Amino acid sequence: MMDSWLDFLLYDDGVRVAAATILVLVLTAVLYLYATSKPPRSSVLLVGIPGAGKTHLFAQLVSGETKETVTSLRENEAIYNTSADSSGKTKQLSLVDVPGSSSIRDQILDNYKHKAKGLIYVIDGENASRNIKDVAAFLHRLLTDDVISKFHPDILIACNKQDLLQSKSKRVIQGLLENELNTVRKTQNAQLSDEDGTGDATRGANVFLGKKSESFKFEHLNKFHVKFCECSGKPGEEKENIDISEVKDWINSL
Amino acid sequence: MLDFFTIFSKSGLVLWYYAFQDVKGNFTDPVNAFIKSVILQERGGSAAFVHGTVQMKYMQDNEFELIFVVGYQKILTLSYVDKLIDDVHRSFRDRYRQQLLDGTLAMLTADFDFKSTFAHLLKNAEHVTVLPKQMKGFSESKKSQKTIESLKIKKTEPTSKKNDRRNSEIEKPKAAEVIDPPKEEVNPDEIARRIEEFKRKKTPKATKTEKKQKKGKTGKQMRIWDQGGSAKDAAVLDYSNPNDTSSTNGHNGRANGGITEEERGWIQGSQHIQELVVENDSEAETAASPDVAPSNRKKSTGIFNLFSNLVGSKALSKDDLANVLKAMSEHLIGKNVAAEIAEKMCDSVSAKLEGKVLGTFETIASTVKQSLQESLVQILTPKRRVDILRDVLEAQRVSRPYVIAFCGVNGVGKSTNLAKISFWLMKNGFRVLIAACDTFRAGAVEQLRTHEARLNSLYPDGDQPKCRLYEKGYGKDAAHIAMQAINAAKEQGYDIVMIDTAGRMQDNEPLMRSLSKLVTVNSPDLVLFVGEALVGNEAVDQLQKFNQALADHSNMVNPHCIDGIVLTKFDTIDDKVGAAISMTYTTGQPIVFVGTGQSYPDLRSLNPKAVVNALLK
Numbered sequence: 001m002m003d004s005w006l007d008f009l010l011y012d013d014g015v016r017v018a019a020a021t022i023l024v025l026v027l028t029a030v031l032y033l034y035a036t037s038k039p040p041r042s043s044v045l046l047v048g049i050p051g052a053g054k055t056h057l058f059a060q061l062v063s064g065e066t067k068e069t070v071t072s073l074r075e076n077e078a079i080y081n082t083s084a085d086s087s088g089k090t091k092q093l094s095l096v097d098v099p100g101s102s103s104i105r106d107q108i109l110d111n112y113k114h115k116a117k118g119l120i121y122v123i124d125g126e127n128a129s130r131n132i133k134d135v136a137a138f139l140h141r142l143l144t145d146d147v148i149s150k151f152h153p154d155i156l157i158a159c160n161k162q163d164l165l166q167s168k169s170k171r172v173i174q175g176l177l178e179n180e181l182n183t184v185r186k187t188q189n190a191q192l193s194d195e196d197g198t199g200d201a202t203r204g205a206n207v208f209l210g211k212k213s214e215s216f217k218f219e220h221l222n223k224f225h226v227k228f229c230e231c232s233g234k235p236g237e238e239k240e241n242i243d244i245s246e247v248k249d250w251i252n253s254l
Numbered sequence: 255m256l257d258f259f260t261i262f263s264k265s266g267l268v269l270w271y272y273a274f275q276d277v278k279g280n281f282t283d284p285v286n287a288f289i290k291s292v293i294l295q296e297r298g299g300s301a302a303f304v305h306g307t308v309q310m311k312y313m314q315d316n317e318f319e320l321i322f323v324v325g326y327q328k329i330l331t332l333s334y335v336d337k338l339i340d341d342v343h344r345s346f347r348d349r350y351r352q353q354l355l356d357g358t359l360a361m362l363t364a365d366f367d368f369k370s371t372f373a374h375l376l377k378n379a380e381h382v383t384v385l386p387k388q389m390k391g392f393s394e395s396k397k398s399q400k401t402i403e404s405l406k407i408k409k410t411e412p413t414s415k416k417n418d419r420r421n422s423e424i425e426k427p428k429a430a431e432v433i434d435p436p437k438e439e440v441n442p443d444e445i446a447r448r449i450e451e452f453k454r455k456k457t458p459k460a461t462k463t464e465k466k467q468k469k470g471k472t473g474k475q476m477r478i479w480d481q482g483g484s485a486k487d488a489a490v491l492d493y494s495n496p497n498d499t500s501s502t503n504g505h506n507g508r509a510n511g512g513i514t515e516e517e518r519g520w521i522q523g524s525q526h527i528q529e530l531v532v533e534n535d536s537e538a539e540t541a542a543s544p545d546v547a548p549s550n551r552k553k554s555t556g557i558f559n560l561f562s563n564l565v566g567s568k569a570l571s572k573d574d575l576a577n578v579l580k581a582m583s584e585h586l587i588g589k590n591v592a593a594e595i596a597e598k599m600c601d602s603v604s605a606k607l608e609g610k611v612l613g614t615f616e617t618i619a620s621t622v623k624q625s626l627q628e629s630l631v632q633i634l635t636p637k638r639r640v641d642i643l644r645d646v647l648e649a650q651r652v653s654r655p656y657v658i659a660f661c662g663v664n665g666v667g668k669s670t671n672l673a674k675i676s677f678w679l680m681k682n683g684f685r686v687l688i689a690a691c692d693t694f695r696a697g698a699v700e701q702l703r704t705h706e707a708r709l710n711s712l713y714p715d716g717d718q719p720k721c722r723l724y725e726k727g728y729g730k731d732a733a734h735i736a737m738q739a740i741n742a743a744k745e746q747g748y749d750i751v752m753i754d755t756a757g758r759m760q761d762n763e764p765l766m767r768s769l770s771k772l773v774t775v776n777s778p779d780l781v782l783f784v785g786e787a788l789v790g791n792e793a794v795d796q797l798q799k800f801n802q803a804l805a806d807h808s809n810m811v812n813p814h815c816i817d818g819i820v821l822t823k824f825d826t827i828d829d830k831v832g833a834a835i836s837m838t839y840t841t842g843q844p845i846v847f848v849g850t851g852q853s854y855p856d857l858r859s860l861n862p863k864a865v866v867n868a869l870l871k
Contacts, residue, residue, distance in 0.1 A: 055266040074319060102636060104632055133644065
């Protein structure tokens with residue numbers, strides 16, 4: 001019986017061709033699935049306006065080195081090993097430093113948004129009140145973004161450059177941000193719209209953050225877990241014990 | 255003699271630097287300014303940049319994504335700098351190739367001890383003095399090689415003999431042609447027939463007048479002129495409606511300031527300015543393309559990586575890029591991008607890609623297209639926060655009006671778009687004062703008065719904010735009217751003042767000076783240049799000259815130049831959207847509004863991705 005089957009397969013052209021195509025199709029399907037399989041969300045993104053200190057923070061987190069930095073034109077990506085937790089396991093996360101310049105950050109953010117497990121929003125503590133409008137506008141943009149809303153990663157707002165004398169504490173910055181976001185959520189919604197769905201798909205301008213009747217507070221955001229912390233990449237004169245340990249702890253807790 | 259020399263990766267990490275007498279702070283500011291203005295604005299074609307007193311020269315290494323920048327005092331003209339950068343580039347790359355290939359972590363932890371090598375290269379470069387070009391002596395020139403005989407002009411004119419020969423050559427074929435047509439046999443019947451035809455052709459009038467008489471006696475009709483007429487025609491020419499009681503001069507009988515029911519529906523529209531939709535074959539393409547672009551940037555997957563180790567990878571050379579970029583440049587020009595802007599963009603992309611190593615399954619064309627797309631989106635995305643409503647609220651908080659001035663050449667749509675923007679602002683609850691500073695063009699003030707009436711009837715006085723026109727007629731000084739308007743706004747509690755100026759050509763110096771005076775005296779919060787999307791290469795000239803005029807005639811240390819662009823008549827161009835690129839590239843300022851029609855809701859905000867997709871299709 002087997003012989004007759006094999007004979008049938010080998011000598012009949014039509015069946016041979018059919019078998020060959022089926023084999024090729026199966027192989028292609030396997031390759032395709034392998035190639036496009038999405039990795040699970042395992043990135044932590046460092047975002048913020050230019051000059052906040054993201055690249056410097058990135059260098060410290062990844063290697064412990066303090067490097068001179070200039071304005072980034074491309075993203076920095078590296079593997080970050082979290083410290084061992086209670087069960088002794090370490091996780092591997094991909095740490096991505098997204099450049100702050102407004103002309104390139106949107107494009108680069110599009111590549112990493114869907115992989116973000118956590119978002120670190122870095123703020124320059126010294127210039128916080130001067131730049132508050134830009135800081136709040138970008139933060140609002142992130143919080144109302146479609147992809148980020150869908151995956152709602154944890155958010156850490158890191159008040160950086162605490163080593164400098166003039167830098168503000170996290171409470172002050174939180175107050176400033178909440179004030180500004182209160183106004184920005186109304187004006188940004190009046191700017192853009194994707195009502196008929198033909199606009200840029202990532203602008204979720206219909207989202208109104210917080211509660212309409214009350215002024216904005218971060219605890220009103222039910223989708224996002226927002227935490228504030230202070231950090232510093234360089235040793236300072238007064239606040240000597242501030243470093244990046246709070247940031248590291250937060251990443252470990254993800 | 256150098257101020258500094260830095261080597262940094264495109265991702266912002268400084269790998270190595272040399273600073274004159276080790277003063278670190280010296281290089282971060284100039285380098286940051288350099289990055290912002292050259293790389294981020296895609297002016298990468300030129301290799302030099304000046305910031306204050308420091309002149310910088312740079313080189314990009316696209317294989318390892320590094321930038322080498324050298325800075326020195328502008329007043330020194332150092333001739334060895336170019337060679338130095340080349341030498342340093344080659345030496346650094348060869349020495350640290352492994353670390354650079356290993357990735358970010360290796361770059362962070364590696365110790366780039368380049369100081370001694372650099373000192374050595376610097377010394378070499380300084381000592382190779384480039385000798386100035388020696389002048390040629392007479393014995394080496396071409397003139398001394400010629401003989402004296404050949405230089406003399408003789409009366410017998412040997413050259414004219416050549417001409418005769420040539421003439422005779424030409425004449426021979428002519429003679430041949432004359433001979434060529436065959437001789438016809440002259441037939442007397444033929445001749446008679448031809449004479450008849452000729453006579454007939456000579457007298458066409460006779461036939462024509464015959465035809466006319468056949469029609470009958472029509473006689474000459476008196477011509478009726480449109481503008482003419484006598485008192486007898488008065489009844490026919492009276493268009494006034496006897497039942498109309500509320501019409502004023504210029505309104506032809508429509509009540510309520512001339513707003514129809516359909517137009518009244520505009521109040522119901524959203525407060526949002528919608529995003530621009532560019533004509534596209536498939537709407538899905540615009541949504542899908544953000545996904546397409548990232549997947550190209552992702553590193554190839556595991557199986558393909560195996561193959562990449564087997565197949566050799568090629569670095570792009572200038573020639574490879576030249577062909578593709580030439581095609582891309584022509585494509586852009588075909589889409590109405592100004593010619594010099596298209597050239598500069600392609601030079602910048604070429605500088606970004608030269609020396610880059612291609613992945614195995616990437617073609618040159620796809621890499622170039624990808625890079626060009628990123629550059630174009632980068633140019634169109636605003637470099638600063640654009641949120642007019644927020645700024646108006648800020649001005650409200652300190653109890654002063656927010657002043658917006660519109661300038662541009664003749665006929666681009668300043669008054670129309672001023673009305674549209676006023677409509678949007680009024681929809682968001684602000685009170686608008688329109689200052690009629692176009693005191694030259696006939697009908698300018700009446701045009702604005704009509705808009706004021708229509709806007710007021712859409713948002714009536716009683717419960718909602720209103721709009722008012724501030725005008726002082728014709729022939730007065732525009733700057734003075736603007737100043738009075740701003741004062742009036744402050745007194746009467748108007749939130750925004752919109753200043754409409756007269757259209758003027760960019761070459762007209764007295765008018766440009768008067769515009770600059772208006773801007774200097776009144777210091778508006780926002781100076782918007784209104785440009786039409788139909789303009790081609792003119793856009794570059796217009797913007798340059800306007801900016802130049804505002805800067806030159808202002809007598810201030812920090813002159814107030816153009817802050818933003820309003821792109822009008824966008825509905826007339828289909829997908830030839832190149833004017834947007836020309837304008838933003840020339841000024842570096844964002845496109846704040848896009849006008850897509852003549853009615854009030856036709857105002858959009860710019861969507862960089864959609865425009866670039868339409869541009870590169």
